[in-house]
Amino acid sequence: xxxxxxxxxxxxxxxxxxxxxxxxxxxxxxxxxxxxxxxxxxxxxxxxxxxxxxxxxxxxxxxxxxxxxxxxxxxxxxxxxxxxxxxxxxxxxxxxxxxxxxxxxxxxxxxxxxxxxxxxxxxxxxxxxxxxxxxxxxxxxxxxxxxxxxxxxxxxx
Amino acid sequence: xxxxxxxxxxxxxxxxxxxxxxxxxxxxxxxxxxxxxxxxxxxxxxxxxxxxxxxxxxxxxxxxxxxxxxxxxxxxxxxxxxxxxxxxxxxxxxxxxxxxxxxxxxxxxxxxxxxxxxxxxxxxxxxxxxxxxxxxxxxxxxxxxxxxxxxxxxxxxxxxxxxxxxxxxxxxxxxxxxxxxxxxxxxxxxxxxxxxxxxxxxxxxxxxxxxxxxxxxxxxxxxxxxxxxxxxxxxxxxxxxxxxxxxxxxxxx
Numbered sequence: 001x002x003x004x005x006x007x008x009x010x011x012x013x014x015x016x017x018x019x020x021x022x023x024x025x026x027x028x029x030x031x032x033x034x035x036x037x038x039x040x041x042x043x044x045x046x047x048x049x050x051x052x053x054x055x056x057x058x059x060x061x062x063x064x065x066x067x068x069x070x071x072x073x074x075x076x077x078x079x080x081x082x083x084x085x086x087x088x089x090x091x092x093x094x095x096x097x098x099x100x101x102x103x104x105x106x107x108x109x110x111x112x113x114x115x116x117x118x119x120x121x122x123x124x125x126x127x128x129x130x131x132x133x134x135x136x137x138x139x140x141x142x143x144x145x146x147x148x149x150x151x152x153x154x155x156x157x
Numbered sequence: 158x159x160x161x162x163x164x165x166x167x168x169x170x171x172x173x174x175x176x177x178x179x180x181x182x183x184x185x186x187x188x189x190x191x192x193x194x195x196x197x198x199x200x201x202x203x204x205x206x207x208x209x210x211x212x213x214x215x216x217x218x219x220x221x222x223x224x225x226x227x228x229x230x231x232x233x234x235x236x237x238x239x240x241x242x243x244x245x246x247x248x249x250x251x252x253x254x255x256x257x258x259x260x261x262x263x264x265x266x267x268x269x270x271x272x273x274x275x276x277x278x279x280x281x282x283x284x285x286x287x288x289x290x291x292x293x294x295x296x297x298x299x300x301x302x303x304x305x306x307x308x309x310x311x312x313x314x315x316x317x318x319x320x321x322x323x324x325x326x327x328x329x330x331x332x333x334x335x336x337x338x339x340x341x342x343x344x345x346x347x348x349x350x351x352x353x354x355x356x357x358x359x360x361x362x363x364x365x366x367x368x369x370x371x372x373x374x375x376x377x378x379x380x381x382x383x384x385x386x387x388x389x390x391x392x393x394x395x396x397x398x399x400x401x402x403x404x405x406x407x408x409x410x
Contacts, residue, residue: 133197
């Protein structure tokens, strides 16, 4: 069997996945989120290693489906998705672009100090924690004491 | 008992703990005292069920009969479960639920810390993932136990009653048997008894902050992790958790 068409390069595939949004926070891509760990060709089969954000995150199966749909749409036929648990996902893998987009969207990006640096709405530093957990496994619930708006904080793990 | 048989038992113990506790905690969904606590409990349950998929998924792999994590969770009966009795006791009030969570989280975090160094890299990878979530659970349950223990007269009384009620279920976490001996020999998991000192140091500190008194008794109920004698509560829990797969075998959506 001869294959006339060249396989798309790994760089090209990273670019395609860069355009796939996170199903729960659609302003950032799966690549921004840092959950695509590896992309490689084994002969004519493409292997994509994906790591879960949280063990029970219900978005995980949707994410796999979205990756598969995007790559099939670009003509990838033989595709293998691999779950990679180690090294465990950390918010350090969020891209700078992703962090900026999160804040713009109204979600305070993760900070090593364990709490948001400032309110994503009015940028005040006068913020308090409402709950360690929030609307999705990856977020906690905070409130700004100046503009009084509640907001999500992306937990630092 | 071969090493694989012991390994399977060990994985069922890990996965059944997170499955049964995850189910118990999820029973609070829509019933918590305030919305934030409702969300927090649901998120904790979600983490635990997620970890269950890893442990029971690996159990299915080791067993080699082609069973999935779902098959193992939904198609076994009471005597096949290997969870600690602590996690199957009913929730009681919000205080008792959080006390049980704290007593379990403290053990869970220490256990996962050891498992991250497991000779089996699949176990080490699950432990590495789970330990991040469990550190967060422990921070919250410890804070809540301190807040309620050192709270009002009523919340203090309820937390002390919870501790008195749950204390006899703590000892089972540190009982060792031939399964554990095999896991220690293989370098897969630590001897449960060896975790007791770290555990006691941790809970003594937090419970002192909570102004609560640890009962002066080492009596412990047992029979959960060996499957020899579960409480009557587990059967009731399973009828609810498993009814759909029992009534409509193999159904999915």
